[in-house]
Amino acid sequence: MKHYxxxxxxxxxxxIKEDNLKQQKLxxxxxxxxxxxRGLDPDSFMFKINEKKxxxxxxxxxxxxxxxxxxxxxxxxxxxxxxxxxxxxxxxYGEGIEDLVELVEPREFNTVTLxxxxxxxxx
Numbered sequence: 001m002k003h004y005x006x007x008x009x010x011x012x013x014x015x016i017k018e019d020n021l022k023q024q025k026l027x028x029x030x031x032x033x034x035x036x037x038r039g040l041d042p043d044s045f046m047f048k049i050n051e052k053k054x055x056x057x058x059x060x061x062x063x064x065x066x067x068x069x070x071x072x073x074x075x076x077x078x079x080x081x082x083x084x085x086x087x088x089x090x091x092x093y094g095e096g097i098e099d100l101v102e103l104v105e106p107r108e109f110n111t112v113t114l115x116x117x118x119x120x121x122x123x
Contacts, residue, residue, distance in 0.1 A: 022103065025103055026080075026082070026083070026103060029082050029083055029086050029100070029103070030082055032086055033082065033085055033086050033089065036089055036093075040060075044060060044061045044062075045058065045059065045060040045061070046058070046059050046060075047085060047088075049081060049084070049085075051079065051081070053072070054072065054073035054079040054084070055070065055071065055072045055073070055084070056070065056071045056081070056084035056085050056087070056088045057069075057070050057071075057088060058070075058071075058085065058088035058089045058091075058092050059092065060092055067092040067093065067094075068092055069087070069088040069089060069090065069091030069092030069093070070088055070091065071083075071084040071085070071087035071088040071091070073104075074104075075107075076106060076107055077104045077105060077106060077107060078104075078105040078106070078107055080103075080104070080105070083100060083103055083104065086100060087100050
């Protein structure tokens, strides 16, 4: 059985904590989408999702005007439809997206494997 140093265990705990926080934020993304759509006339807005281009376009008719927001995933990032939808929505509404950009996952990332008591988990 391989033993890990205290530093390795602490680093793994830090990664787990950061991942859990990120997952909570991604759940909040779905909730915000639902809240923004709640009560809207379904004919007043539209999503166009192009997964081949990793792109989302959101358009909405508000106060006599059509507002459009787009989200295009960078080629170095992992496409996330929900994140793209919320970014496009916020852009259409003129809201900031800085907090969402930090949730974007890079395509290439390091994998961490932690084994405790015979149980293995990879991140």
